[in-house]
Amino acid sequence: MAFFKKKQVEEENKDKTPKKKKSVAREWFDSILFAVIAASLIRWLLFEPFQIPTSSMENSLLVGDFLFVSKIHYGARTTKTPLQIPLTHQTIWGTDSTKSYLDWIQLPQFRLPGFSDIERNDVIVFNYPAEEQHPSDLRTNYIKRCVAIAGDEFEIKDRVVYVNGNAMEFPQQSQHKYMVITSELLEKDTFYKLGIPIDNQTGAVQPTPYNYDKYQDLRGTMNMLIENGSTTFEGVEKYKEQDVYVYIMDLSQEEVDKLKDYPKLFLDVIVSVDAQDNLFPSSRNYLNWDMAKAGVNDSEFDWKLDNFGTLKVPNEGWKMLVTPKNLALYGKYIKDYEGNDNVEISNGTLKMGGNQLSEYTFKQNYYFMMGDNRHSSADSRFWGFVPEDHIVGKATMVFMSIDPDYEKGGFFSRMRWDRAFTIIE
Numbered sequence: 113m114a115f116f117k118k119k120q121v122e123e124e125n126k127d128k129t130p131k132k133k134k135s136v137a138r139e140w141f142d143s144i145l146f147a148v149i150a151a152s153l154i155r156w157l158l159f160e161p162f163q164i165p166t167s168s169m170e171n172s173l174l175v176g177d178f179l180f181v182s183k184i185h186y187g188a189r190t191t192k193t194p195l196q197i198p199l200t201h202q203t204i205w206g207t208d209s210t211k212s213y214l215d216w217i218q219l220p221q222f223r224l225p226g227f228s229d230i231e232r233n234d235v236i237v238f239n240y241p242a243e244e245q246h247p248s249d250l251r252t253n254y255i256k257r258c259v260a261i262a263g264d265e266f267e268i269k270d271r272v273v274y275v276n277g278n279a280m281e282f283p284q285q286s287q288h289k290y291m292v293i294t295s296e297l298l299e300k301d302t303f304y305k306l307g308i309p310i311d312n313q314t315g316a317v318q319p320t321p322y323n324y325d326k327y328q329d330l331r332g333t334m335n336m337l338i339e340n341g342s343t344t345f346e347g348v349e350k351y352k353e354q355d356v357y358v359y360i361m362d363l364s365q366e367e368v369d370k371l372k373d374y375p376k377l378f379l380d381v382i383v384s385v386d387a388q389d390n391l392f393p394s395s396r397n398y399l400n401w402d403m404a405k406a407g408v409n410d411s412e413f414d415w416k417l418d419n420f421g422t423l424k425v426p427n428e429g430w431k432m433l434v435t436p437k438n439l440a441l442y443g444k445y446i447k448d449y450e451g452n453d454n455v456e457i458s459n460g461t462l463k464m465g466g467n468q469l470s471e472y473t474f475k476q477n478y479y480f481m482m483g484d485n486r487h488s489s490a491d492s493r494f495w496g497f498v499p500e501d502h503i504v505g506k507a508t509m510v511f512m513s514i515d516p517d518y519e520k521g522g523f524f525s526r527m528r529w530d531r532a533f534t535i536i537e
Contacts, residue, residue, distance in 0.1 A: 152198045157188045157224075160505065162237055162253060168483035168490065169255060171285035171364050172536075173235070174528070178512040179536065181237045181505040187226030189501070192219055192249040202250050215247050221501055230479060230500075232275065233283070234258045235507040235536050238481070241449065242398050242495045248502055255507060256491050257283065257484055262427035262477035262500070268420040268493075271486070284537075285364050289487030292359040292371060306370050308363070362488050391415050391493055393440050398495035400448075406439035407460030413440070417486070420493055426478045428500075431471050436460035442472075449499045450475050476500045510534045 134142070164177040173179070196213035197204060204210045230236065236258050239251035246252075260266040264275050271288065273280040363371070390396065393403055394410045403410065415421065423441055424430075432438055439457055446462065447455045456463040462472060478497035483489025492498065513528035520526050 148198050155199065156183070156191075158183055159508075161511075162255065162507070164255065167362065167488060168485050169235070169257070170287055170362065170485045171367075172257075172283055172484040173255070173507075173510070174513060174531070176514040176516045176526075176528070177510050177531065178514075179507050179510045182508045183505045185226050185228045185506040185508075186230060186503060187224040189249065189504075190219070190222045190224070192221040193217070193247045194219060196250070202246060202252070213247070213250060218247060221249065223501075228506075230258060230261055230477075230503065232258060232261055232264075232280070236479075236481065236498075237504040237507055238498050239502040239504060240495075241498055241502055242400070244400060244448070248499075251502070253504060254481075256481035256489070258479050259482045260425045260480035262425055262479065263430070264425045264480070265422060266425055266480050267422040268418060271418045273482070282365075283484045285366075286484040286486060287362045287364050287367075287488070290361055290363050290368065292361055294357045294359065297357055306367065306374070308361070308367055308370075362485050391417070391420070392496045393444075395494050395496070398490075399444055401444040403440045405457045405459075406443050407436040408440040412437065415493075417493060425480050425497060426474045428474055428477050430474045432474065433471050434462045434469055445474075445478065445497065445499070446472055449501075479503070507536045509536060 160181045160183065162179050162181045164173050164175055164179070167175055193213050193215060194217055195215075200212035202212060204212045234257070235255065237253050237255045239248055240254045241248075241251070243251040259273055259280065260275050265277070267274045390398070391413075392399070392415075393401070394413055396402070426432070426442060426445065432442060439460060439462060443457045443462070446452060447457060452464060454465045462469045477500040479500070480492045481498055482491045482493065510531050511533055513531035514523070515526040515528060517526065
């Protein structure tokens with residue numbers, strides 16, 4: 113009995129012994145560790161900030177927009193590359209080429225349940241599929257609009273997107289490229305007054321919007337544009353013998369209407385005719401893929417930016433008949449994005465493990481993405497489909513926007529206050 117009383121007294125005294133206080137360094141370490149873990153979990157499971165780097169989504173999203181990308185809409189992906197520094201992507205902060213990861217371990221990747229499926233017209237952030245030097249979950253993040261989902265029949269005719277035979281409406285602020293012919297040299301204030309972002313202005317030849325010296329030989333410049341094939345625009349011949357100024361601009365329909373109504377300054381706004389090589393599936397500059405392996409040459413697909421397709425967007429379970437044309441369109445994905453081993457494509461045939469196949473069943477869904485700035489966007493028309501396992505999340509809200517034009521003044525002068533906390537549509 114005395115033994116138990118002694119033991120009880122020892123326990124009580126032990127509880128009264130003051131605990132050693134943490135050092136300041138230890139408290140800072142614990143706080144930083146907790147913050148890194150919490151931020152990593154939020155970034156992985158809930159949402160991630162993203163900055164718009166290019167004009168490919170203008171005018172729906174502008175260069176300098178900062179937005180939230182939701183992971184919960186489609187479901188977060190499990191980590192494929194576990195050996196990486198937390199809160200980094202590809203490289204260590206402040207460096208251009210120092211990798212922040214080791215690809216020694218590549219885990220199977222799964223997607224957690226989400227509360228919505230990917231739908232047409234969703235604005236989506238995804239890993240750029242053609243960037244094969246990085247693991248798929250660490251490829252550069254792109255942002256585009258999903259115009260066709262898995263299983264859709266997709267086509268562009270005269271700029272209009274058709275999905276399953278139905279014409280899709282242009283996004284409200286979508287842009288196309290125009291040649292603007294003016295009788296006077298435009299000052300930068302003209303663009304500001306019309307509400308046209310300064311980064312939409314590209315001078316075809318001197319003077320550019322950033323160089324206000326006048327031409328010495330305006331007529332010769334127009335002749336050069338026409339005779340040398342430097343322009344792919346219709347209707348410019350009527351200006352061949354006139355002294356005019358030439359601008360190439362990415363404009364929404366609203367901006368085109370403003371230009372047409374501008375008094376005495378604008379002579380004409382001429383819609384472009386697209387002429388573009390290196391489009392999917394002949395896009396050797398984008399895809400590590402030689403279409404000749406499928407037994408098809410480039411002339412089989414005489415597609416343009418504004419006249420593209422028809423093609424089917426692959427879906428999980430689709431049994432594709434093996435033909436040279438189908439291999440030209442889908443062989444790259446069967447070989448590199450479906451997790452298949454020992455794939456051989458040559459002379460219009462498909463072999464796996466040495467066995468020749470007459471049909472192939474796709475293992476995952478794919479999507480066709482386009483930028484709203486339709487003539488200034490490197491998108492699925494150039495590099496093809498986006499596999500479902502490359503989808504990062506849905507762009508939901510612009511929480512801050514900063515105009516990149518430093519001539520407008522300091523930080524607060526360049527803030528686009530009207531864009532803060534706007535929902536992305």
